[in-house]
Amino acid sequence: MDLNETGRPIGTVQVEFASNGSNVLLDDVSLEKASDINPTVFRDDVVKVLKELRPGLLRYWSGQLGDTLENQISPPFARRRTGYSASRTEQDQLQYGLYDFLQLCSVIGADPYYVAPITFSPDEMQNLIQFLAGSADTPYGTKRAALGRTRLWTETFRKIHIEFGNEAWNPIFKGGVIEDPRAYGNRANELFRAARAAKEYPSSGSVATGRGEADKVGDWQNHDR
Numbered sequence: 001m002d003l004n005e006t007g008r009p010i011g012t013v014q015v016e017f018a019s020n021g022s023n024v025l026l027d028d029v030s031l032e033k034a035s036d037i038n039p040t041v042f043r044d045d046v047v048k049v050l051k052e053l054r055p056g057l058l059r060y061w062s063g064q065l066g067d068t069l070e071n072q073i074s075p076p077f078a079r080r081r082t083g084y085s086a087s088r089t090e091q092d093q094l095q096y097g098l099y100d101f102l103q104l105c106s107v108i109g110a111d112p113y114y115v116a117p118i119t120f121s122p123d124e125m126q127n128l129i130q131f132l133a134g135s136a137d138t139p140y141g142t143k144r145a146a147l148g149r150t151r152l153w154t155e156t157f158r159k160i161h162i163e164f165g166n167e168a169w170n171p172i173f174k175g176g177v178i179e180d181p182r183a184y185g186n187r188a189n190e191l192f193r194a195a196r197a198a199k200e201y202p203s204s205g206s207v208a209t210g211r212g213e214a215d216k217v218g219d220w221q222n223h224d225r
Contacts, residue, residue, distance in 0.1 A: 065176030084176035118165040122194035129198035
């Protein structure tokens with residue numbers, strides 16, 4: 001259905017579906033501005049302002065801690081809600097995906113700064129590198145191509161930053177962090193070692209791996225201070 005706005009209210013948009021007593025099966029609902037013409041999932045107004053601001057970096061932190069790589073790169077209607085909180089049992093939001101974020105960065109000319117969940121496995125870290133830098137005939141390069149991009153992301157960006165978790169010291173995010181700095185550093189070493197061992201990891205330095213906000217352990221560069 002098409003709807004027209006009246007007035008100029010500021011705030012969030014809420015849509016409710018109700019039944020008069022009949023059974024209703026509802027799936028794959030999308031709410032978007034029909035006149036948007038930019039190639040991303042974001043509104044023209046958002047893209048326009050970001051182009052005007054010209055940020056050097058955009059950081060992908062949208063509550064994806066605890067998510068899987070497979071879910072983050074799934075098409076919108078195949079993506080599932082995910083959570084990580086030790087104090088909540090409900091997740092009502094479906095966040096935009098990694099491909100959506102990379103596409104936005106490409107359109108506005110910013111380097112991506114991706115917060116990798118600490119729940120990733122070593123295999124997922126290697127698959128992430130393949131998704132970013134693998135040819136279209138590799139398993140995760142094929143997944144990227146299916147979303148609409150055969151070209152390597154590493155050919156578009158000067159550098160892709162990969163951060164390990166968000167505020168790993170912060171108990172607010174309990175369930176998606178490692179509060180002990182030594183355990184955090186050991187886990188970061190394990191996953192970044194796996195990433196750099198991936199066949200597709202570029203020797204040009206176009207992918208930068210680093211820890212997030214935590215006490216320094218080892219010699220990882222801290223990108224989040």
